[in-house]
Amino acid sequence: MATHAGGSLGRRRRSDGERTHAAILERATQIASVEGIDGLTLGRLADALGVSKSGVYAHFGSKQQLQLETVQAAGAVFEREVLIPARRSAAGLSRLEALCEAYLSYVERLVFPGGCFFAGLLAEVDARTGPIHDLVREGERQWSRTLQEAAAEAQHRGEIAGDTDLELLGFQLQGCLELGNYHFVLYREARVLERARLAVTGILGAVRTAPARGDSA
């Protein structure tokens, strides 16, 4: 309903309400990454923020809306911490490697205290139905596509073998990344992420057409 004409003051500063809303969602992603999206309750979130339950509720109007916005907020963090950094690497094999490393780094730095937000959410809602299931399914599909497109560009450039099955390559890499996340959170040892990195390197090494600088022989 509001027009874009803001008058002589130009674009308004982000309001207090908007900043509070964003702060609530940041806390919500932290809680949900450990307790699950179902473990995120209005009361727990309100306690963590030091406000009343209805003070939180008023921002969303329903628990489902809070959950959906929390998932979307986590998606923005994933983009900022994984997708955008990887885009700084050259398209092709470099970017494919960068995507894998950016993901493992995002896990290792505990951007979310419970590890990858979407790895946890995937397992929580995969067997259910509803809007959150659908949101997660689309996010997972997009992540698979991102890996596969980077692999396709690497193949187009002749950096990986022409007969490489890109779907399988992406699947194998994605499996190593997700298992790396689960094991890191489960065992709490940095060593398991090193194992994931070596597994990724091994899979890429098997399809690479030219040895990387520094390889022996």
Added chain:
Amino acid sequence: MATHAGGSLGRRRRSDGERTHAAILERATQIASVEGIDGLTLGRLADALGVSKSGVYAHFGSKQQLQLETVQAAGAVFEREVLIPARRSAAGLSRLEALCEAYLSYVERLVFPGGCFFAGLLAEVDARTGPIHDLVREGERQWSRTLQEAAAEAQHRGEIAGDTDLELLGFQLQGCLELGNYHFVLYREARVLERARLAVTGILGAVRTAPARGDSA
């Protein structure tokens, strides 16, 4: 306290109470595989069984005991459906292949309605602490070890290359299996399990020393 001397009647038949207990746990594993171990509540379980809440409660004495026994009951199913069938295959590469196929078949047949019980549980409790976390961690460690031991025997027999890193091979296979499970439950398409099978075959093909019967060239 009871002795093993059962008198002239020999070993007693399994009592009604024991059969009821087992029936409760079977239902509990089904509910927990979809709703999570935290989504398994006494009230929901009682409703599904058509008994009163305290009728269920009396069998376990606490919710934690119910949860622990449910996880153990699911472990017995995993052993029956995955580990024991795979042991019918010859030790070495055949058994490693059989372990992967038995796992994917167990997922595909929906032995648990929510897919692999432990894949879901892993993601649910990896970031928490307590006896269930510990139980899952030991189970996951054992599953990794089982895959790795089969790979070691394959290497010992000369079926896979002598310089294969067994830990990485096991990790890559385990990643494909778990991602196959998550995607099958998420997308509900049989095709994604075919992808997982091909991903496993591709990984094993890269380290195999002799071509399998039927391979071209």
Added chain:
DNA sequence: CCTACCGATCGGTAGG
């Protein structure tokens, strides 16, 4: 195994 209950917490509402 049952009914009947306990205090705590759930999502959500009323009224300010």
Added chain:
DNA sequence: CCTACCGATCGGTAGG
């Protein structure tokens, strides 16, 4: 944003 409340459900208990 708050207090105060609603009915439903949670894990657990008492008493039979």
